Amino acid sequence: MKSLNHSIRQLFFKNNCILCSEKADDNLHYMCYNCYKSLKNIGKLKRFNDIYYLWNYDNKLKKIIEEYKFKNKLYMGELLFDLIGVELDKLIKKEKIDGIIPIPVSHKRLMERGFNQVEELLKFGGYSYIKSSRIKETKHMYELLNLEARRKNIKSAFKIERLKGLKKILIIDDIITTGSTMKEFITEIKNNNNTIQIVVFTLALSKTAKKINLKMR
Numbered sequence: 707m708k709s710l711n712h713s714i715r716q717l718f719f720k721n722n723c724i725l726c727s728e729k730a731d732d733n734l735h736y737m738c739y740n741c742y743k744s745l746k747n748i749g750k751l752k753r754f755n756d757i758y759y760l761w762n763y764d765n766k767l768k769k770i771i772e773e774y775k776f777k778n779k780l781y782m783g784e785l786l787f788d789l790i791g792v793e794l795d796k797l798i799k800k801e802k803i804d805g806i807i808p809i810p811v812s813h814k815r816l817m818e819r820g821f822n823q824v825e826e827l828l829k830f831g832g833y834s835y836i837k838s839s840r841i842k843e844t845k846h847m848y849e850l851l852n853l854e855a856r857r858k859n860i861k862s863a864f865k866i867e868r869l870k871g872l873k874k875i876l877i878i879d880d881i882i883t884t885g886s887t888m889k890e891f892i893t894e895i896k897n898n899n900n901t902i903q904i905v906v907f908t909l910a911l912s913k914t915a916k917k918i919n920l921k922m923r
């Protein structure tokens with residue numbers, strides 16, 4: 707079955723690296739070995755205030771996440787997980803995490819895209835995670851440039867039940883730009899679970915987040 711999938715992929719996708727357009731590595735499919743290696747070398751666990759992250763959100767990361775999310779290249783999740791898995795495991799052990807919660811996407815977005823990008827990554831790694839829901843249809847955050855508009859857009863967007871028996875949870879998103887989404891999600895969790903400890907992990911952290919000295923607690 708795997709070889710069939712592989713052949714189908716080869717038929718439909720030009721096997722060029724999405725980052726440098728050189729021929730992609732046969733096992734990586736979407737990337738050449740040099741780009742993969744350099745991403746892996748840079749993508750070590752880093753910390754900025756209360757946020758753990760692997761990469762700065764630059765043009766490369768933008769391209770990778772866009773290809774994965776908006777062009778429905780679900781198979782790229784396999785490659786992405788390969789890049790984050792070891793570091794994510796380190797974080798979970800280091801912080802003694804006992805529950806993982808991906809930021810949920812809205813029903814509409816789920817229908818458009820077909821998958822929740824973070825949940826799919828966790829599935830590749832065989833992690834169990836807690837589902838929560840997004841109860842408000844929000845605009846894409848990238849359409850909203852100012853912080854106040856982003857805050858309003860995401861206000862009361864989430865719903866999460868009481869998390870019983872958990873001491874420290876890890877919330878995961880793919881990108882953190884201004885932090886509006888993550889902050890609102892944390893507020894909702896704290897409303898129902900005031901003693902729970904929260905750790906945040908994102909694949910990519912923006913320059914804006916550093917400039918505004920974003921904090922989650």
Ligand SMILES: [Zn+2]
Binds near residue numbers: 723737742
């Ligand atoms: Zn390349």
